[in-house]
Amino acid sequence: MKSLVSPETLKRFGLQPGRIVEAIVSSYTVEGKPHAAPMGILLENQDTITIKPYSETQTYRNLKSQRQCTINLTGEPELFFITAFKGEPEVGELPKDFFLPALKVKPPRLRDADGWLEVEVFSSETFKDRGVFKGRILKVKALNKPPKAYCRAEFAAIESIIHTTRILEFSKAGKRAQAERLAGLVASYRGLISRVAPGSGAEKVMEKLASILSRYSFNLEAYESLF
Template identity: 30%
Template sequence: MPGWGPGDQRRQLRRKARPAPAPAARSPRRGVAWIIVILETVVTTLDEQGEPHFAAMGVVWGEETIIIRPYTNTRTFRHLHKHGEAVVNVTDDVLLFAKSALTHERLECEPAPRVHGVVLSGACHWREVQVREIAVPPAAASASRADVITRVVGAGTLRPFVGLCRAKHAVVEASILASRLRFLPLPEVLAEIGRLEALVEKTGGPREREALLLIRSHVERRAGNAGGRR
């Protein structure tokens, strides 16, 4: 891929990766014994030019199968539909989560060992996945979600997952709210972000505070563009 450095980065990442089991995975939509676990992650895909795209996204998590649920009008959906591969990154750095939710900033990343994609350098651990099935609602509107059912083909760990304090949880929730301004009343979003902001001030560090400033700026900019409507 153009722009990558020497191959030692890829070899180092491979040493931290491990192969994932690839049995005939069942869809979580079948049967009644499944416990659905939704994790907030950063999904990385590649566009037609091989440039990485970062999207904060809740996924249905599993060791063998992961369901990614992008909206059908997003880049993530288009990339998954065209290329069929992605990396699902788990991180406790909520500034990276906020940036991937609200900006198009290219974050620091490394080539993935087993799929055509990238691993977020700030990830704690990751799963490399390949698409098995894409289910799109009939007559899908622009706001519809697809179920992209993927098979885990690789996994790795970069560092321990420290955990989420109240401030980190607050940033994740505020990022999700800010990303849904098209669907939610602006006064409600502002009120909830104000409540979450207080948690960050009480228990957060520099990264959490920077993330909240990014979120607040995004919301205020969108509010200004809307001329105060909503």
């Protein structure tokens, strides 16, 4: 089957075979409610994307039943934070205007994403606690946004969001040592962001992460004294 997307187009999106990138996957529940969650995705070849959500997640259930998704590309920490911790007191529920219609698939795209890929699942398997979904890229779209200067704060905030999701999972599983190690990394990133981007959206995200972690008995101030 002929590919619908050229390698050059995917490369402009930062997608290359064998390279895992962090994105936000939006999907629909069986009831038709939009859902979004951050996730690592892998481009296997020119038009095949692999997604491996944990089997207890809503994304897994949605992909299993609906067989479509939209992969949203962004470098904004706020979008990763909101979709990772929706339902927490620091975030609340996702607003209705958070989503906009996609072009070729039913699951919506994120209103504030820089671009997106529309994917149709053609293969799914489950191994232990994770699903493996392979999908064909039907459409890619980029919005015409101005270039943005690189700041270390965005990278540090997104890494901290990913680490925090794992800290909570390790904590629930009784793996305190692994959780403590990641909490130390989050604390170091918090210090970095306060130096390079005080008052920024990234710093606000870090304060909300600190609030979430404190409810699980991880006090970032205690770890910051180590750096």
